[in-house]
Amino acid sequence: MGATPVREGTLFRVWAPQSRSLDLVIEGHPSASERYPMEREENGYFRLLLEGARPGTNYRYLLDGGILRPDPASRLQRSGVHGPSTVWWPPEDSPPPFSAPPLRDQIFYELHVGTFSPTSDFDGILPLLDHLVKTGVTALELMPLSQFPGTRNWGYDGVFPYAVQWSYGGPDGLLRLVREAHLRGLSVFLDVVYNHLGPEGNYLSDFGPYFSTTTRTPWGNALNFDGPDSDHVRHFFLENLRSLALTFDLDGFRLDAIHAIRDQSPHPFLADLSRLAKNIGSRRGRPLPLIAESNANDRFTVRPVEEGGLGLDSQWSDDFHHALHVAFTGERLGYYRDFSGVDDLKESLAQGFVYRGQYAPSFRCRRGSDSRDLPGASFVFFAQNHDQTGNRMQGERLAALLPPEALPAVAALVLLSPGLPLLFMGEEYGETRPFLYFTDHGDPELIEAVRRGRKEEFSAFSWAGDLPDPQDPETFERSRLILADPANPLSDFQKRLLAFTSRLAKLRKTVSALSPPEAIGGDQNRVFSPADSVLAI
Amino acid sequence: MGATPVREGTLFRVWAPQSRSLDLVIEGHPSASERYPMEREENGYFRLLLEGARPGTNYRYLLDGGILRPDPASRLQRSGVHGPSTVWWPPEDSPPPFSAPPLRDQIFYELHVGTFSPTSDFDGILPLLDHLVKTGVTALELMPLSQFPGTRNWGYDGVFPYAVQWSYGGPDGLLRLVREAHLRGLSVFLDVVYNHLGPEGNYLSDFGPYFSTTTRTPWGNALNFDGPDSDHVRHFFLENLRSLALTFDLDGFRLDAIHAIRDQSPHPFLADLSRLAKNIGSRRGRPLPLIAESNANDRFTVRPVEEGGLGLDSQWSDDFHHALHVAFTGERLGYYRDFSGVDDLKESLAQGFVYRGQYAPSFRCRRGSDSRDLPGASFVFFAQNHDQTGNRMQGERLAALLPPEALPAVAALVLLSPGLPLLFMGEEYGETRPFLYFTDHGDPELIEAVRRGRKEEFSAFSWAGDLPDPQDPETFERSRLILADPANPLSDFQKRLLAFTSRLAKLRKTVSALSPPEAIGGDQNRVFSPADSVLAI
Incomplete structure (x- = not known):
């Protein structure tokens, strides 16, 4: 292809x-x-x-x-x-051999290329890799890189799944980043979007029935994974994963919002994808784990294919995030109203999910399935990510919402958790700049529609202030890490928090009792007492 | 409710x-x-x-x-x-105790109340029950009975799932029918439609979000089984099954077109339904089997819920029908082009399905999953049914398409098959009258839309003649069984075929080697040689 x-x-x-x-x-x-x-x-x-x-x-x-x-x-x-x-083709020289840590030992660092570095590209990340090594994270998780409209985008509006965003440095830039990361022992995971394509520059329908005629997602028509001619659509995305993995020597993938992949065939696309990833992994002698984002809390996401599951390796636990967020901020609006705080936080640490079949008010239906027998490593735990930060009207990180003394407790909860920890870039030192939603569309109607859509998204929350304009370059600029700015050194507090984060990461790596347990519900090594750990770590 | x-x-x-x-x-x-x-x-x-x-x-x-x-x-x-x-409520007297044969011993008889009897109602069936007993079938499978518009309808346009079609005799008539059937040892199964509601008189949306806002079926919006407020929609249909089963003392259900039930929740509605049916069955001491119609050929339809399946008891094998139809008629248009004839017929007898993951041309994608380890009783085999007959432009039954000498072979293939046999009413004696598509809508635009829709449905076939008008009462009248007409006794050939059918049914019941095998692919008792059995039984 x-x-x-x-x-x-x-x-x-x-x-x-x-x-x-x-x-x-x-x-x-x-x-x-x-x-x-x-x-x-x-x-x-x-x-x-x-x-x-x-x-x-x-x-x-x-x-x-x-x-x-x-x-x-x-x-x-x-x-x-x-x-x-x-026309592009990778250089012929093979990458230096790399041996990634097993998935259960990874500590993830979610990174947006555009706002992480001073130059908004892959090469700008290179000088900061040593900072990440020192922090103790083990895997970069790059937000989506497929070519998107303009130069400012989270990446979920990508429309060329095989192309690497040109303004980031294109495929050659990505090759350099992966090589340099691997040289430092850092794995590189990539976020891929197999549930929809962006609204601008999406020409796939001119070529064939890539999209479902019967099903829509919140972001546009669903991809056609089980209707007529779906075999090719699957082939297109299966080959996409293979091509990205092998061309760029990647160590794994995050699959965006798989609950929006509508597919009721006996051989679900995602089961095919997990089989493919396992094949690639065994052929190259290095696993290629797949990590789902899903709001379904479905145990079958990570159960083996032959047992009716999708065979994915892990999935994000939004429940942990939401419970933690409510416990620390006291916010109870929008989807946070489903969570009580400390009790739910304990529940998610003990069971992976809080919602395991109960009625969830913000979903207005029952949500989830039993999870306590699933391995600890089949959950990704985080206190912040691009969504939970950037889908706030003012894009506030926890460091802007909480008193400084709360941040070490948050870090400890994430990094000593029984799942796989994930930090959102800047979290390691308590970045106070916001992470906002930004776009660079070319179509005035679309620009207006995005502005309207954001306002509607926030209607369930009572956030104060004006909505930053997603299309304004300043919105993007405000979201750039202070780390990227040589003129703005870290504060003393930020340096201390960074050192603490780094010590926690080291602790996790050296104390084997902190490894994710075989079954999250059977963890004997962690005792989380809210009075001791959350409030007074 | x-x-x-x-x-x-x-x-x-x-x-x-x-x-x-x-x-x-x-x-x-x-x-x-x-x-x-x-x-x-x-x-x-x-x-x-x-x-x-x-x-x-x-x-x-x-x-x-x-x-x-x-x-x-x-x-x-x-x-x-x-x-x-x-307001209606069943009489207080409890029905006489009934002990249905186990599912694996059932022989089904699909029956459309409107065209089976001279009076188009339940009471008209009563005098014909002895004929069915003599034929050797063990279970009536009633086409849907939910109140539909007018008096002439297959039943799939029903809009009141709890109401029994008034023109058929309403709930009191159904009670009488079940009682009389049970007295003669006949089980009664009911076809229920949980994938859509009919287009006329469908007022559910005025009450609540019964329908999905994101997904359509070929017949209208999909029911909302996994979106906001879906718990109640599920409750409505779960209670519907319970209410029908207990009020009318039914022995099981056929679930119409479950592939059109779009539901990706961790606890699928159909898994809830199968759990409910098992509960009802064990509480009343008599199982309540659920049989799916599905075009997905999905093994997980009948696998246990705890192993990722839906937990249903059996499913129709369209593949057996299509392969048999092609083998006997030589037709290769429309969906029949997916089948080769005798070889596929052998395949479906040996494996349940022909399509177990291969590319199916008429679906334009891969179809099905492995089925050979599934029990024989998890497949329903038929040579005719309402769809395969009535969805022909002229509604011809096999007796109108094949030379008379072929019909005993067809009967033998169905009744000696390793699955559960199903006859379509009239098949037992080679009914030659058609079974056409008929409606009795009140809305002129809808009447015209149905006419157009039928024409489009037949575009893939090259059938000769004019399309009978679905709305014309004569179309309904032409579909009434000759059996229902005292002035039209069966021909000598029809009597001989009926006796042969009856002997086959008896053979099936008395020779234990003809019972459905534990695994359809491991059947040691049947050897189907096309030269011997299909062409020269």
Whole structure:
């Protein structure tokens, strides 16, 4: 799929089952583009081996002589989501061997490339890798990198799943980052979005039935994983995971919002994906764990495929976050009204989830299934993440909401938890700058719709102040870490918190009793007394 | 739920979470209806205990002082789907004890009440029960009985799941039928539709979010089994099954098209339903098996709930039907193009399903999962049913498509199969009248839409002739069994086929080697040689 440089030139291959004809259009000088008719294979694919094409060649596809579109499997979009695709291929030298820690020993660090570094790109991260090593985290978890509209986006509006955001440094930049991270012993996980595509530059429907005609998600039509022609759609995303994993030598993936992947086939796409990841892992001799984000609290997410599960390795526990947030902030609006605070926090530490089948007021239905027999490592525990921070109107982190003395307790709860800890970038030293929602769309109507949508999203909360404009570059700039700013050294408190975080991470790694237990409900090593640990650590 | 006569009067209870106020309107003389404000409970229910109301009382609900609607849980709609509901309660005498054969020994007989008997009602069936006993079937499977618009309908347009079609004789008629069937040793199964409601008289949305806002089925919006407020929707249908089973002393259910029940919750509605049926079964000391219709060929449909399945007892094998149909008729259009004939027929006999993960051309995707280790009794095998007959443009049965000498072979394949055999009414003697699609809608636009829809449905087939008008009463009349017509005795051939069918049924019951095997793929007792059995039985 996509454009593959071979000895004789470049092989172009694309699925367009609804088209009678397809032309490859090579875009050289603006005034001189060349058209090559492609050959129709079986199953709706078109192909062409073009001799002159090589890495760096710009191209698009002309569908039925009518519309000109970039390649759904484009690996490079140097002019953004609406521009031509560019042939790209990774360099031939193989990456240095890397041996990632087992999943159960990982400490995750969620990182947004645009706001983490002073230059908003991969190369800007490199000088900060040593800081991460010192902090004690073991795995970067990069927010989505698929090419999105403009230069400012969380990444969930990506529309080219095979392309790495050009403004971040593109695929070559990502290769450099992974290499440097691995050299320092850091694993690299990537967040991938297999539940929808962004609203701008989403041309997949021009090529084929990538989207369901019967089901919508909160963000647009659901992907077609179980309807007619879904085999190819699955193939497109299965190959996407394989291609990303192998091209960039990644150590695992976070799967965004799998509850929005609507799929009732006997062989769910996600079960296929977990089988694929296990195959890749055993073939390369290094596992490729998959971690789900899901609001379903469903034990079958991590149960083996042959036992009716999806076979994923772990899943985020929003319940831990929400319980902790309520315990520390006292907030009870929106989805926080489902949680009581300290009791629920203990419950999630003891069971992984708080909602294991009870009625959840904010969901307005029963939620979850039994989880106490699941391994500790099948839960990811965090006190903050991009969503829980950025989906507040003012994007406040805990350091802006809590008194400083509460932050070490939060850090201890996360880093000594029986699941896999995850820190949100900046959390290690109590970053006080906000993490806001920002976009860089090109369509005025869409910009307005996003502004409206954000306001509606916050209607359940009674937050004060004006909504920062997502489209304003300043909103993005305000979200950049203080760490990225050489003119702004950390405060003494921040330095002390960082040292404490680092000591906790070290403790977790050296005290084997702190490893995630075989069954989270059977953990004998942790006794969380709210009076002792939460309030007076 | 609904109207429940109690000592002091009648208790009315209805879920209307979106309404601020609800009035019970008692409709006596046309000019004098009385209004009683209802009391709002928690969770959006309204209730009222009304002293004067008793069985026979007509009522509706007035929502927010604006619209007047019949009761979603109405048990009686004597004036059709748009009229008032009527309080009904079953007589107090308990039914005579009945001991149904185990599911694995059942031979099903699918029956449409409207066209089976001369009077199109339950009472018209009674004189024909002895014919069924003689035929050797053991269980009636009644096509859906929920109140539908008009008097002519297959039943899948039902809109009052708790009400029994008034023109069939209503709940009292059904009670008489079940009692008489049980007295003759016949079980009674009922086809229930939990995937959509019909298009006319469907007032549920006026009361609450019964339907999904994100998902559609081929027949309308999907029911809301996993979204906000889905707990009540589940409760409504769970109680529906319980109420039908206990009120009418039923022996089991067929669940229509469960692939159109869209539900991704950790506790699927159908798993809840199978648990409920098992509870009812053990409490009354007589199992309540659930049999799915599903096009998914999914092994998890019949796997236990605790192993990730839905826990249903059996499911229809369309594959057996299609393979047999192709083998005997040579038809290869529409969905029949997925099947080769004799080889696939052998395959389905040996494995339950033909499609166990292969690409199915008419589905345009992979279909099914491994089935060979499933019990024989977890498949229902049939050569004809209402769908496969009635969804032909001219509604031809096999007796109208095949030479008479082929029919005994068909009967043998079904009745000696390793699954549960099902005959479609009239099949036992080779009925030659068609079974057509018929409706009796009241809305001209809907009538036209149904006509158009039927034409589109047949576009993949090249059937000759004009489409019989679904709305024409003659279309219904042409579908009535010859058996129902005393003036039309069976032909000699029909009598001989009936005797042969009856002998096969007896053989199945007396030769224990013909029982469904523990695993369909491990059946040692049947050897089907196409040359011997299919072509020369």
